[in-house]
Amino acid sequence: MPTVDWNRRTWGGTHTWERSGDEWAHMAAYCGQPYEEWKAGLVEELLAPGAARGTSLEIGPGHGRWTEHLLELSPRVWIVDVNESCLDRCRERFEGRHGLDVHHTPGYSMDPVPDASISFVWSFDVFVHLDPDVISGYLGEVARVLEPGATAVIHHAGKPDWSLRLAPVNRRAGRPGRIAQRWLSQRRWRDDGNRSDVSPEAFAGWVREAGLEVTGQRTSWGPEGQYTVDKYRDCVTELRKPV
Numbered sequence: 517m518p519t520v521d522w523n524r525r526t527w528g529g530t531h532t533w534e535r536s537g538d539e540w541a542h543m544a545a546y547c548g549q550p551y552e553e554w555k556a557g558l559v560e561e562l563l564a565p566g567a568a569r570g571t572s573l574e575i576g577p578g579h580g581r582w583t584e585h586l587l588e589l590s591p592r593v594w595i596v597d598v599n600e601s602c603l604d605r606c607r608e609r610f611e612g613r614h615g616l617d618v619h620h621t622p623g624y625s626m627d628p629v630p631d632a633s634i635s636f637v638w639s640f641d642v643f644v645h646l647d648p649d650v651i652s653g654y655l656g657e658v659a660r661v662l663e664p665g666a667t668a669v670i671h672h673a674g675k676p677d678w679s680l681r682l683a684p685v686n687r688r689a690g691r692p693g694r695i696a697q698r699w700l701s702q703r704r705w706r707d708d709g710n711r712s713d714v715s716p717e718a719f720a721g722w723v724r725e726a727g728l729e730v731t732g733q734r735t736s737w738g739p740e741g742q743y744t745v746d747k748y749r750d751c752v753t754e755l756r757k758p759v
């Protein structure tokens with residue numbers, strides 16, 4: 517499972533950020549769509565409606581691939597990241613843009629963000645790499661900072677629930693068991709995109725435990741559902757804080 521340390525080392529060290537996040541065009545290629553259309557469709561259908569309602573908060577902005585769009589639509593945008601280098605890059609990239617607030621978190625706390633002050637939370641390509649305890653911690657913080665009736669869109673891992681239930685058994689079986697688990701959870705031998713062991717059902721359960729409502733879970737968008745997060749069998753959960 518990708519730990520907080522792994523996330524610090526990878527996105528603050530080894531990853532080269534050659535296109536500020538746009539290097540991850542493989543999700544669009546996997547569903548046979550041009551990357552710019554895949555991205556524009558995601559912004560239009562899932563980011564823009566929430567961002568236009570007021571103050572937004574992005575978890576894990578990286579080098580600002582989505583922050584740019586949030587800043588166009590929201591009067592104020594919080595960005596929260598475990599890597600100071602990512603926040604520095606965003607400060608540099610969006611210098612002079614009004615309304616950017618930055619928080620360097622040790623893992624999931626968002627202490628400087630006031631209670632019930634956020635209209636929309638966005639996170640893409642981040643929770644796919646977070647462990648369950650960090651996800652639960654974040655959902656508690658999301659419940660605290662959202663205004664009643666406000667919403668969030670979070671992209672996360674979507675491994676099959678049944679395969680994760682077999683994980684403890686497989687782990688006890690040693691290396692062959694671990695290989696079997698990897699194959700069962702992603703139906704791939706090698707590249708699972710470093711996804712955490714999280715299913716859509718588990719994520720929805722943690723959302724409810726945090727006192728939030730799941731309003732939808734999807735794997736695609738666009739008029740014909742042509743844009744997807746199927747490459748690593750991910751999921752996008754839409755949620756809301758009850759009024």
Ligand SMILES: C[S@@+](CC[C@H](N)C(=O)[O-])C[C@H]1O[C@@H](n2cnc3c(N)ncnc32)[C@H](O)[C@@H]1O
Nearest residue numbers: 523527537576577578581597598599623641642
């Ligand atoms: C794969 S990059 C994605 C960046 C950006 N969201 C994008 O799609 O271009 C993952 C980002 O999440 C950040 N991150 C990882 N773990 C985090 C955590 N626990 N809290 C906040 N940010 C985290 C990383 O530092 C990095 O900026």
